[in-house]
Amino acid sequence: MRLLVISGPNLNLLGTREPEIYGSSSLKGIETLLQTKAKQENIELDCFQSNFEGALVDRIQQASGQVEGILINAGAYTHTSIAIRDALLGIQIPYVELHLSNTFAREPFRHNSFLADHALGIVSGFGVMSYTLAMEGLLAHLRQIN
Amino acid sequence: MRLLVISGPNLNLLGTREPEIYGSSSLKGIETLLQTKAKQENIELDCFQSNFEGALVDRIQQASGQVEGILINAGAYTHTSIAIRDALLGIQIPYVELHLSNTFAREPFRHNSFLADHALGIVSGFGVMSYTLAMEGLLAHLRQIN
Amino acid sequence: MRLLVISGPNLNLLGTREPEIYGSSSLKGIETLLQTKAKQENIELDCFQSNFEGALVDRIQQASGQVEGILINAGAYTHTSIAIRDALLGIQIPYVELHLSNTFAREPFRHNSFLADHALGIVSGFGVMSYTLAMEGLLAHLRQIN
Amino acid sequence: MRLLVISGPNLNLLGTREPEIYGSSSLKGIETLLQTKAKQENIELDCFQSNFEGALVDRIQQASGQVEGILINAGAYTHTSIAIRDALLGIQIPYVELHLSNTFAREPFRHNSFLADHALGIVSGFGVMSYTLAMEGLLAHLRQIN
Amino acid sequence: MRLLVISGPNLNLLGTREPEIYGSSSLKGIETLLQTKAKQENIELDCFQSNFEGALVDRIQQASGQVEGILINAGAYTHTSIAIRDALLGIQIPYVELHLSNTFAREPFRHNSFLADHALGIVSGFGVMSYTLAMEGLLAHLRQIN
Amino acid sequence: MRLLVISGPNLNLLGTREPEIYGSSSLKGIETLLQTKAKQENIELDCFQSNFEGALVDRIQQASGQVEGILINAGAYTHTSIAIRDALLGIQIPYVELHLSNTFAREPFRHNSFLADHALGIVSGFGVMSYTLAMEGLLAHLRQIN
Amino acid sequence: MRLLVISGPNLNLLGTREPEIYGSSSLKGIETLLQTKAKQENIELDCFQSNFEGALVDRIQQASGQVEGILINAGAYTHTSIAIRDALLGIQIPYVELHLSNTFAREPFRHNSFLADHALGIVSGFGVMSYTLAMEGLLAHLRQIN
Amino acid sequence: MRLLVISGPNLNLLGTREPEIYGSSSLKGIETLLQTKAKQENIELDCFQSNFEGALVDRIQQASGQVEGILINAGAYTHTSIAIRDALLGIQIPYVELHLSNTFAREPFRHNSFLADHALGIVSGFGVMSYTLAMEGLLAHLRQIN
Amino acid sequence: MRLLVISGPNLNLLGTREPEIYGSSSLKGIETLLQTKAKQENIELDCFQSNFEGALVDRIQQASGQVEGILINAGAYTHTSIAIRDALLGIQIPYVELHLSNTFAREPFRHNSFLADHALGIVSGFGVMSYTLAMEGLLAHLRQIN
């Protein structure tokens, strides 16, 4: 089994950008943690980050037929990108929406998500652990239905 | 360490009520699962369900000084109860909001939550597993900060 | 055949509370009238009133498997209770929403109903007769489909 | 005593138009049923249908001084016609608003009614029976007050 | 010079409909008064009333090239008819919007007008005199610019 | 009989300010015209203009017991001043709201009026003639009821 | 194969009404053009225009079982008529919504359409050519599916 | 003379819950203070607190015919309970709405009150003193009118 | 200790203006009452009334360094004046907002207050007594904290 982990704009700044909101781990660190966990679970994992909306759309499209599930932290694009929504719906692979921070504790324009209504599930507010909880939940779902 | 698991109105119907949305486990079954997991984690767990808004407020108040974290699936009261919000804020114990179903895939009046903006984190859409993921996330948070 | 008649908050005041809106019959009087009519129709009838939202939820849940239809005048909870809505949907018994007064002739906050979109039908504005018309309509529906 | 039954646009299609919403009776059939019932009640009944807003206004105006009550199913004009509202208010005859389907279970633009706040009562969702229940309710009201 | 006076739905009821709002003159009486005044002013006057939106549109269209100004009291259609607005704009003849009652002292849905923003002027609230004031204002305007 | 004519902010600029909207007459010219007309009608007329909201409130208060009707063109304060509204209601003298231009043909913030719902009548869009039409309408009303 | 072309209020003014928006062809001219094109395509064509909402509803109902597709330019009723919407849905014949002008380049109240969400397709802004493009598109669709 | 003092959800936590907002007095302390003051004023006082909406409704109903005025601090239910509003209106006893904190200095959902528009008066923001000021105001009102 | 009592537009009409809303006391009478009470409390009191927004701003500014608290009944300016709000915030002296009538029982545009969110407390609906209750509450607050 293979999963894809997508991280959106400004997540490459993790560890340096507003650490009181996003914590002190770097994206590198998170991806290493996830790879370790993936090995234990005996699955393969692709990780991808970009600040470009179009690049995220491209990467999601390429996942078609290659992975069985997607973890996506689309950052600011969560709230503005119908293009990413369309890409996810276009390839019909289950995905989990995740956020490091609790988006409902922040500015009102972060309360809307173009990804939420078609997501398998949503996890937010647990910092780095949002990634691992989302991966657990996605795996459990996939193993039940495959 | 001791945690409290709160379930709100109609969750006592689990397993029989609209199973295509809520799954086929009973609340009893979920609580047994959580107790098993609690033993493994070496913690104590109180479980409480009520259809009364006032009873949920009472139970939350009594938790003051007795537990270190709360898992709350407030059901329909999530969307209407300022009283439960106030009770949770009044006792100042970290809590995780959880839902069996993905509330954003349902009616618009379920998109608003009076509990979300002060929650430690949110987990929704994973069925019974929403409870266990929420417990993991809460525990990890508490162990870091205590 | 057995039906349940539910009356919500402040309906126990009937006959004394704002008679220019609600008429001069007492709830007792209405229930006696309905029982008479039920005998003529050869059916059984349970009547229940409470000012507690949770008690109404409980009573609706207990109706599961016991009655074939519900007449509900939820009073003020019509406009605020998602819990009662969920209880009615959870047991999947057809129900008719009824009101003594015409709610659209009153304050704007009485124009919204959390029960209306799933009701079999709605009757309002006929005073005590709203109860008997609703019962006729419900019976006709049940006899057609059972 | 004489009553007027008004049916608005597209109700002449009854029995052929979207039967899963409106049922399989024709308007003819409904009017025959009502006439039978009228005879039993010893009253006279005028029935009128038109797809023209202006024709409905004309017909309502002519009822002034001729009938003692009106049953009106204004169909789509319920949601858009202030002119029909004004005609009903202008002649000051009590009227009951009725619908075959439960309008609150349908599109949002059917939730508004320009007739509801001045109606004696409202009946919706009982199919053909909405007509007969509305007639019963109206008669009971008129006999009490005349 | 020739003017057209248009009266919309339910204005044929004048004198009998809600006299506390609309006064006790009949439409006939108003039109006679206007004809007298027209003779004094040495102009010709056409008067037209209908309860049909389409008939009002037809009549406005026929005025093209025949009259130099229009007085329009569109009644309830003031608030709902884009078709009448389009007809008035299509023939490009100056018009005055008038109302017997002060529409801002009534229900909120009477505060919007689809005719107001392109009218030469607006007169409301003076009862029958709204017609004569509107005619004076329109004549003064036309005599200045022709 | 004595009337008061009130003109609000920037109306002292009439004749020089945006003549394509407000016409080329000065306020002086309008008041002379009104005085002539007043003499013909055998009434007395007080005229007052100020750019100060408070001065307008003061002047309206002083009118109590001295005049029998008010013509008010409150200019920009029409849309923002609850204080002027309160002054007019406080002295309980009938008033007509008037505007030189058609306010509904202009910016949306000019569509709201804090004076309209209690006015006897409204006249707008006829330039200087709005003043004389308003005076005619007010006089006719006062002579009928006194 | 037979098609129906429906034109709504004020389209009989074409060529004379606001030519900078609607162009200089008359409705007659457009219908002749469409008939020529229909002959080439070997189909029959019925054309109908009315300024009456009710007449349009009548004509649509009569089309049931007689035509295989409808081209509708409902003019101003596009934005206000639920009755026409209901008639089109009632007969279940595919239809194309068309407009001479680009409705989105005009007033906000022309941006809403009660017909659009159930239309096969929409064509607007090409003047007379909107009719012929709409006919081409409808024919292509019908020939594929019949 | 006898008054009733009603306190709603979470007010039993007073003194321990968020003291920077609600102050350090316990509800017990407040009630003792009020009883002292009542003795000085030579009146009787009943005090009641509950976290249940239904219990508050019950208690208000029982007050009918027993007390001459009510002081009510409905806490969070102020903003959500139509049932409590109906109970207060049903018994037709003058009441004062009070709050310890200034609700307008807090979250937007605390700015709406279902009790305010029928209250005799409102007092908020003075901490414990809100109770005593409200009592003074209520007494003065009652002594004037009885 | 010295306090300032500010009264806004139209309050100089007290006793003559709409007595069914504002009572029959004159402003003079109220100020005399407050001076008497001030003497008992051993404090000094300045009273000021104006119909000019600018004059109220001037007076509030002059209070800086001279008084320790302000009672303000800003009348209609409560709902429209950001300038008065800014003046109050600029001098940083605690103030109580007060109203003779219950503003929530009146027109919707009186439900908003630009002063409420920074006020120490709010008192409304007790007629003249609103002034004395507000003074008591303000004094109690100042004596505790000075």
Place this chain on the structure above:
Amino acid sequence: MRLLVISGPNLNLLGTREPEIYGSSSLKGIETLLQTKAKQENIELDCFQSNFEGALVDRIQQASGQVEGILINAGAYTHTSIAIRDALLGIQIPYVELHLSNTFAREPFRHNSFLADHALGIVSGFGVMSYTLAMEGLLAHLRQIN
């Protein structure tokens, strides 16, 4: 004559992505069809697709002075991109907005278009044929005016 055909995000997936909405043709296939038609019409055609908003802006800018008309199916960016709107307006070349599906039959967020109000015309809902109809309409317009 030369035209430009622009296709936005996810249109490169055509034929595989949700074929029940978008049909089974590939973008390649559509472009071949358009080139054939272009040859018949004796014009040249450039085709361009990208998932990047910035790349679409770049390509539109480069069209300045090179093409005489643009067909644009901006996909999801239709609803969110002011930058593409600005690019189209900046080069002042007439363009037609087109969509394969009927956007009004889909989610509400697809009902808004930042391109529509300045488009020459709009075609939607005809699948692949939307492209050819749009090209016909654009050509007819250009040949008339060049």
Place this chain on the structure above:
Amino acid sequence: MRLLVISGPNLNLLGTREPEIYGSSSLKGIETLLQTKAKQENIELDCFQSNFEGALVDRIQQASGQVEGILINAGAYTHTSIAIRDALLGIQIPYVELHLSNTFAREPFRHNSFLADHALGIVSGFGVMSYTLAMEGLLAHLRQIN
């Protein structure tokens, strides 16, 4: 060349009022600074401050024909005064809107400006320097076009 500098309500408090928002310079100091700069630029400068909306309107009107440009910091009246807007438009002199603080970083009611849409330009957030930057920008504009 001569310019006018207008400062609105509460700006006379500068240096003492909320210095963390508005800085520590007095209005006197700012005006001296501007006069120095004016001498260097060889222009004349009139400065005016008032807390009265009417006085600001008066002063703006007097500027007609006397100055060639206006710098206006209308303070709180920026957000509420249509009268000041009308005065500025009435004299048709270019003006720059300026603010010491960044109004978008403050309360929502400061985000609206009745002056912005007709201003030549806007400068905000630079403290005292907002005045000098605005003067530079205005001068550059005037020298180019005169």
Place this chain on the structure above:
Amino acid sequence: MRLLVISGPNLNLLGTREPEIYGSSSLKGIETLLQTKAKQENIELDCFQSNFEGALVDRIQQASGQVEGILINAGAYTHTSIAIRDALLGIQIPYVELHLSNTFAREPFRHNSFLADHALGIVSGFGVMSYTLAMEGLLAHLRQIN
């Protein structure tokens, strides 16, 4: 000291795109002007333009630790990009938002800015001079605080 000047989508068209709005200078010309001014001020300046949202995010991130202030004219992305907002907040360098045109004199969708509430200051409407005024304001701010 080093500053960064960022220009967003379509600004590379300056001088050719809609010159009546944006003026006739090219972006090249503006940047040369700014470099000259920078030399006079003895600072270094980096200039960057892109039509890609992601490229702008990247460039802002790289500025971290390299520049002391940013001038940003984000063009159309001002109104839609939360990603650019997040990038600016992430690196915590003061920035000034600037626009060539007065955005409040244009379409409503240009009135919202995702950058304004955290900007140091805002300058708009002065054409090219908006850049130089913004630079002056930024420099003055930086020199005061460094």
